[in-house]
Amino acid sequence: MDLPVMPPVQPMLAKAVAGVPDPAKHTAGGITGLSFEPKWDGFRCLVFKDGDEVELTSRNTKPLTRYFPELVAAAREQLPARCVLDGEIFVAVGARLEFEVLQERIHPAASRVSMLSEKTPASFVAFDLLALGDESYVDRPFVERRAALVGALEGLTGPCYLTRTTDDPVVAERWFHQFEGAGLDGVIAKPLGAPYSEGGRTMMKIKHERTADVVVAGYREHKTSTPEHPLLGSLLLGLYTDDGLQHVGVSASFTAKRRAELIEELQPLVCPIEEHPWGRWQEFLTANPDRIPGTQSRWSQGKDLSFTPLRPERVLEVKYDAMEGRRFRHTAHFKRWREDRDPESCGYDQLEQPVGYDLAEVLGG
Known part of the structure; x- marks a missing residue:
């Protein structure tokens, strides 16, 4: 060439x-x-x-x-x-x-x-x-x-x-x-x-940028976290359906100071996995089509995806751009806590659905 x-x-x-x-x-x-x-x-x-x-x-x-x-x-x-x-x-x-x-x-x-x-x-x-x-x-x-x-x-x-x-x-x-x-x-x-x-x-x-109220269901520690100086890496987010709390994505991109504050703030909510809505998934150890949290896929390249479960009692407002199936297409951005929201009220019905449009019209215009 x-x-x-x-x-x-x-x-x-x-x-x-x-x-x-x-x-x-x-x-x-x-x-x-x-x-x-x-x-x-x-x-x-x-x-x-x-x-x-x-x-x-x-x-x-x-x-x-x-x-x-x-x-x-x-x-x-x-x-x-x-x-x-x-x-x-x-x-x-x-x-x-x-x-x-x-x-x-x-x-x-x-x-x-x-x-x-x-x-x-x-x-x-x-x-x-x-x-x-x-x-x-x-x-x-x-x-x-x-x-x-x-x-x-x-x-x-x-x-x-x-x-x-x-x-x-x-x-x-x-x-x-x-x-x-x-x-x-x-x-x-x-x-x-x-x-x-x-x-x-x-x-x-x-x-596109939108907001949604989601339930904080767990967290992963940052790669630089140590027992002496624990740091939060990402928050695991959920939305409710008739089948219970579904994993909808993560929120990340915090400053080091905010990572330390968040992990301390969330400690009172830590619970055993057996008492968590996602406890029924702990048997899964490999990739799966439902993107169960904490499991491996070929995209994770061996990263530690274990998470600390939290009682689903806090609601967070996040910014997101789009959905991919039942999950956020990209990492959602932390906006603010919503102390006024009941976690069980956070479902998929709040999400804006784009009007359908034929891809052929985009390509052949």
């Missing part, structure tokens, strides 16, 4: 902003304006193609090629002979993206990778151009990169796609609300005049 831009390359990143920004207030390289596009919920991926040679690399530059043989074949068939593209790998089930199904594709067994490539095939959506033919585009403004990308990829119908864009913030605001129903993560804004800055946070991301 001999391309103008060679791996490893760290993809350009985004910083979070509160809402859809005003294009008139953003100038880069002497060009004013922003380009908006859907924020895909998958694996960030750089595609390097030189003839029949194709390499896929992740956000942290690790190889993804072996896990997605169907995309290697699609790249050979659908993409320009020599190119370097930035985009996202996703798996769609019906009309929605399904991140958990995508995660299953990262598996050490070649036989399972092959089986899943047929059972749950992945797609790739391109949203930036680093090289085409013998030309590097990394130093060119995005408006030029986008024009060349459209010229090279327009008309793709899958499994490789070209993302749609708009320069209208009103349209971007509509996408922000509509596309979540198809499993997308928000909207990205790119300065029209900015070059491709490897590892730089020159893009902006607008993500």
Whole structure:
């Protein structure tokens, strides 16, 4: 492989902003304006193609090629002979993206990778151009990169796609609300005049943010915790259903001072696992489809996932972006204690459900 831009390359990143920004207030390289596009919920991926040679690399530059043989074949068939593209790998089930199904594709067994490539095939959506033919585009403004990308990829119908864009913030605001129903993560804004800055946070991301009242059901200690100086690592959170208290996710990201305060504050609630709503799960020692707390999976990589059970008597308000099935998609953020809430009143009915939207409309607009 001999391309103008060679791996490893760290993809350009985004910083979070509160809402859809005003294009008139953003100038880069002497060009004013922003380009908006859907924020895909998958694996960030750089595609390097030189003839029949194709390499896929992740956000942290690790190889993804072996896990997605169907995309290697699609790249050979659908993409320009020599190119370097930035985009996202996703798996769609019906009309929605399904991140958990995508995660299953990262598996050490070649036989399972092959089986899943047929059972749950992945797609790739391109949203930036680093090289085409013998030309590097990394130093060119995005408006030029986008024009060349459209010229090279327009008309793709899958499994490789070209993302749609708009320069209208009103349209971007509509996408922000509509596309979540198809499993997308928000909207990205790119300065029209900015070059491709490897590892730089020159893009902006607008993500969904919501709140929920959840029950604190346990905690894990921080990796630096010691018997002399115990520190809380994360809080285990639950919501009630007719079947009892269900594990819904975790809250983490505290200062060292707050970690020490929290673990001391929660000690009066510590209880034996036999007296805890999750005591019936203590027999499980391996990964399971219900994500029972305290169990191992191939994603935990041998980490100690044991937890200290707490009587489910305290309610916490958290911020979260989206749900993945019955759990928070990402780590929830501690907002405040809710002493006024009864734990048994904290159920899934409080969670906002996005309006359904067909993924085909996002891809084929």
